[in-house]
Amino acid sequence: MEQPATAPLRVDKLQPKEPRGLVVVITGNGKGKTTSAMGMVLRACGHGLRSCIVQFMKGDLYSGEWDGVKRLGDLVELHATGKGFCGLRGNPYTREEHRANAQAAIALAREKLLSGAFNLIVLDEINNAVKHRLVDLEQVLALLDERPERVHLVLTGRNAPAEVVERADTVSEVNEIKHAYRQQIEPQPGIDY
């Protein structure tokens, strides 16, 4: 059907007949997993939805999203609960300290998930926390089982466990084709952290 060149732009707004929470997994070795979760938080804000981000293994290295989400106001809570990447050279904390942190974080995540106060829960780097046995796979599967059906749950980090992928609705694998740091370019604020 041909339209006149002057056809005015009509903006549609989707509205699902059956609103439901989705389980989304963002895994892989490339840049853009936490970043993608932050984008979902920003998008959710546009719909007036409330988000809670629990960051595992992060907390010892400043990242722009910590202050970025403050600009989104009271629709977003962010908890950077970790002490950095367990096992990464130079990290001064013991495995037991990392595990204690991660265990407190999973309890916090469960509390927020069941609170009724949030539409979207992000468990950032949870896949890594499982891989390093700071959190047990069974604990993550229990959260998936307990998830209220209208709440979205986003899980990020490399090496997503097969059991989590199996239960998710949407799973993306972010693969590194190139990364600036391999060309000895330092991490840059706004892009890398």
Add this chain to the structure above:
Amino acid sequence: MEQPATAPLRVDKLQPKEPRGLVVVITGNGKGKTTSAMGMVLRACGHGLRSCIVQFMKGDLYSGEWDGVKRLGDLVELHATGKGFCGLRGNPYTREEHRANAQAAIALAREKLLSGAFNLIVLDEINNAVKHRLVDLEQVLALLDERPERVHLVLTGRNAPAEVVERADTVSEVNEIKHAYRQQIEPQPGIDY
């Protein structure tokens, strides 16, 4: 949150010795390309950096980021310049109308890139616009050549041209492992739009 009494948490903040703008490409067929770009915008805001988003091929279907970025205040501009996905069934606009829109968008992008007013420019779905010949590859390469060295440029969309990948610093390919829509689940606000 309870912290183990032993080693206190020290928070480091990176500061590159050589600040420089990066060219980042987010391509692939999975969920999380535009989303990832939005996450970079949010992160950049945390550093007080200014971003401009030019969305190609989008504009006829509401997406939460349109209102989400408004909450970030005057650090972000978003221009949804398009009339939807050219060639997608049901889209009522002619190819000429799509191309005219995309040509206005690339001129706008160039103006913003060279304005000195922004630290981060997002060209959302530009790869798709090139694939559909709404924008010429040479126009994109010209923008890469003209990019001021401190300005970050993020290009999203499937089918990133090899010439763009070649010139980028960081390239991620987001692959679909699963997507809710394949299980007949409708797009959900906050996650899918």
